[in-house]
Amino acid sequence: MIEIRWHGRGGQGTKTAALFLAEAAFELGKFIQGFPEYGPERMGAPITAYNRIGDSPIKIHSNIYTPDYVVVVDETLIGPIDVVAGLDEDGGLIVNTPEDPQSVTERIAGYGGRVYTIDARRISEEELGRYFPNIPMLGAVVKVTGIMEDRFFVEAMEEILKHKFATKPKVVEGNIRALTRSMEEVVGI
Template sequence: MALIEVRWHGRGGQGAWTASNILAMAAAIDGKHVQSFPAFGPERSGAPVLAFTRISEEPIEIHSMVYEPDIVVVLDPTLLKNVNVTQGLKKGGIIVVNYEGDAEKLYNNIGISKGEYKVYITPATKLALEILKRPITNTAMIGALLKASKLTSWGSLEEAIKKRFPGPLAEKNIELVKKAYELAREV
């Protein structure tokens, strides 16, 4: 695997950085080199935030922000109206969105036409409310991301989630990731 760069779009408090960290930890357990960092700004609850993951077979030398991601993950569909989530996204890159509903409307919301990028969706908010009883979508979006691109093994991802969350919460998050993976589809 060459260097893969992922950009996470969320709102302050939704756990975009945590998702990035879990993905990085899982890839590291797989033996990959990783980096995970937020776009460091004032941490305000609800404001649009970014986080970045780099995954590579080779040691990662670069220490700048990510400008041309291979993949973007959108934790919150309300961001699509205000944030240009495709900025710098590589041609034919992947967009993974927490979304359920009409695909055409989604394409319009992102402002792209069919075939430009590979777009995957999963109903992360709904699943999070069902399983966690809270609208925390970050781990669900890791599941959807894995459907779009097999960045880590399941075993490593489970291990990373268990490291990050205490006991029962880990099990719930693993259930959520799996469900979000199952329901994720390209549109």
């Protein structure tokens, strides 16, 4: 079972990304959990979401304290939030930033595991014309964690997005391009 913790800000689609990841893994026959930690969140407030993904039924129903991977959708959270709390050093930290993994590692004290970076802002703005970092982050997460094969993931996401944006086919195309690019452009692997 892989446990993932997501850190983002209200309005960035972090919860949606966690749910998409769960749905895509479900399509591949996995057992899944995708859930947000609810608080008094508003646009911009720090929020947390979680995924458990495994090959057998998942019994635990608590938040995740020792994740295998942490995803930071908004890098300004590094500092105010202890994003690496409990993070497995055999796992990794995936950060949305134009910086390289080395400079992020220097900013985070006390984490000896691997750091991966992806410039989700640039990808989102180029492919979608707006800043929606969640879908590019999702691509990076799948690439880094290897939860599922790239090809299956892209196919699953195409179905999920077609369903969600039934009336906006262009949104689907843009998101799939963003997803595919981020899988190629994530740094640190």
